Amino acid sequence: MNTMEQLISGFAVQMYNAHEKFKSKPLVNTPNPIQNVILAGLGGSGIGGNIAQSLLFGNIKVPFEVLKHYDLPAYVGANTLFIASSFSGNTEETLSALEKAATSGARIACVASGGKLKEIAEQRGYDLYLLDALAACPRAHLPTSVTALLHLFTHYGLVKPDLIKKLPDVWAFLTQEATRIRAEASKIASKLHEKLVFLYGSDYSAPVLVRLQQQINENAKQICHVGIVPEMNHNEFVGWVFPENVLKNSVVLQFYQDGDHPRVSSRFDICRPIIAQKAAEIIDIKARGNTYMEQIFFLILWGDWLSYELAMTNKVDPYPVAVIDTLKKSLENV
Numbered sequence: 295m296n297t298m299e300q301l302i303s304g305f306a307v308q309m310y311n312a313h314e315k316f317k318s319k320p321l322v323n324t325p326n327p328i329q330n331v332i333l334a335g336l337g338g339s340g341i342g343g344n345i346a347q348s349l350l351f352g353n354i355k356v357p358f359e360v361l362k363h364y365d366l367p368a369y370v371g372a373n374t375l376f377i378a379s380s381f382s383g384n385t386e387e388t389l390s391a392l393e394k395a396a397t398s399g400a401r402i403a404c405v406a407s408g409g410k411l412k413e414i415a416e417q418r419g420y421d422l423y424l425l426d427a428l429a430a431c432p433r434a435h436l437p438t439s440v441t442a443l444l445h446l447f448t449h450y451g452l453v454k455p456d457l458i459k460k461l462p463d464v465w466a467f468l469t470q471e472a473t474r475i476r477a478e479a480s481k482i483a484s485k486l487h488e489k490l491v492f493l494y495g496s497d498y499s500a501p502v503l504v505r506l507q508q509q510i511n512e513n514a515k516q517i518c519h520v521g522i523v524p525e526m527n528h529n530e531f532v533g534w535v536f537p538e539n540v541l542k543n544s545v546v547l548q549f550y551q552d553g554d555h556p557r558v559s560s561r562f563d564i565c566r567p568i569i570a571q572k573a574a575e576i577i578d579i580k581a582r583g584n585t586y587m588e589q590i591f592f593l594i595l596w597g598d599w600l601s602y603e604l605a606m607t608n609k610v611d612p613y614p615v616a617v618i619d620t621l622k623k624s625l626e627n628v
Contacts, residue, residue, distance in 0.1 A: 298513065298605075298612040301434035302598045306465040306472070309591075311426065312441035313461050322421060322449050324401050328375045331358040331452070332366065332400075333443075334391035335379035338432030339405070341508060342439035343379055344501035345594070349444065349587060353453045364390040366398070374400040375450060381425060381432035381439065383409020386625070403450075405442055407435075431613065433512060436505070436594065460587050467588050468595055475592070476599045482577060483603035486545055489574065491518045494526065495549035496558045499581075502590060503549065506597035513612035514604035523561050531565060534572050541572040551581045551589050 331354075333343040343360040350358060359367075364387045370376065376395035380388045383406035392414065395402055404415040407427040415422040423442045425435065432439075441461065447453045468475075491510060493503040503520045510518040521530050534541065546569060548562060570576055579596070581589035605612035 296611070296613065297429055298431075298434065298602060301429060301431065302595075302602055303472075304428070305437050305595050305598065306468040308428075308435065308437035309441050309461060309465045309468075312438045313445070313458070313465075315426070316423065316442055316445035316449075317458070319423075319445065319449055321451060324375075324450065326372045326401070328356060328401065328450060328452060329373035330356055330369065331375045331377065331447075332361060332370060332395070333358070333377040333379055334361045334366075334388045334395075335377075335405075336362050336385055336387055337508075338434075338436060339379040339381050339385065339388070339439060341433075341501065341505045342436055342443060343377075344504065345436070345440050345590065346443040346447070348498070348501045349440075349457070349590060350447060350453060353457055354447065356452060361391060363387055366391055366394045370395060370398045370400055372399040372401075374398070375452075376400040376402050377405060377443070377446065378402065378411055379405040379439065379443070380409065380411050381407050381427070381435055382430070383407060383411035383413075385411075389414075403446060405439065405446070429613075433509065437591075457587075460585060463585070464583075464588050464591050467583060468591060471582065471592065472595075475596050476603075479596050479599035480603040482547070482579075483600050483607055485575065485577065486516075486600075486604055487607045488543070490540060490544040491516070492544060492546045492573070493518065493520045493549065494523060494546060494562075496523055496551065496554045498551050498553045498586075499549045499593065502593045502597065505594055506601065509597055509601035510604060512615050512618075513598075513601035514608050515610045516604065516608060523558050523565075527561055527565070531568075534569055538572065542574060544573045546573050546576045547579050548576055549579045549581070549593065551586070551593075553586055553589075 335343050340362045378392040403421040405423045406412050407425040500522050507518045507520045583589040583592045
């Protein structure tokens with residue numbers, strides 16, 4: 295079993311360990327009421343913020359924004375909770391945003407496994423959620439980072455404890471379904487070899503689809519595209535004409551969840567025959583699970599295995615991301 299295979303196999307265990315680690319963290323009292331939340335993070339840390347954002351939708355009663363660049367909006371101030379999320383602790387964009395948040399008077403919490411972010415948090419007395427690192431691979435620790443974020447929001451009193459109480463049901467469900475999830479993902483992966491892959495779903499599925507896109511990029515070393523309904527019906531849908539030679543070698547994965555708006559389902563039905571005229575195949579992916587949280591994590595784990603099995607089909611090692619390493623080294627000299 296290679297490193298990435300081991301990491302994905304431990305998905306549910308990661309959730310359990312993170313839950314056990316952070317559930318005893320005391321409730322944090324803030325000197326100023328929190329009126330908005332900013333999370334700064336990129337890559338595996340950034341998408342963890344987006345997943346948390348999706349899970350918190352309908353539960354959190356203050357605005358929550360995920361930023362993936364160097365700067366902050368002008369409204370950040372004393373009533374802002376700023377979360378610096380960097381698994382390595384060395385993401386330059388996140389560290390830049392952190393310094394700007396520090397000058398604004400925002401309440402600051404840090405989520406990292408080490409690096410400069412850990413050092414800064416300890417030196418300045420920021421709240422620190424220290425993540426366990428199984429390998430130098432942020433994207434493979436998504437279960438850990440998302441679980442930590444759900445606890446963080448609970449500890450600040452921004453969501454009710456009922457949310458994190460659902461986590462044991464999630465990892466029990468994933469453990470029960472593990473073998474079946476991998477087998478199903480493997481069958482789909484075999485159809486994506488040397489294909490342009492389109493991922494279509496509703497707003498409910500959007501962060502999960504972006505996560506899958508990133509996993510296909512990094513693990514399988516393959517390009518992939520995400521489109522969200524209904525937004526793509528207002529623009530991208532018109533583009534299903536050219537280039538014909540590319541589209542005929544494309545596969546569309548269409549994702550469904552129980553929470554999808556009925557009108558979104560109708561749009562899928564209407565669009566299907568038009569896209570089917572151009573694409574090689576359309577494959578429906580239905581989330582399983584008794585709750586929204588279970589369905590979200592089901593799709594994430596399913597997608598992780600899909601990207602892994604596609605990497606095997608493409609005959610590449612899913613673990614290294616050499617071009618990203620090269621980019622970071624080049625930026626050090628700029």
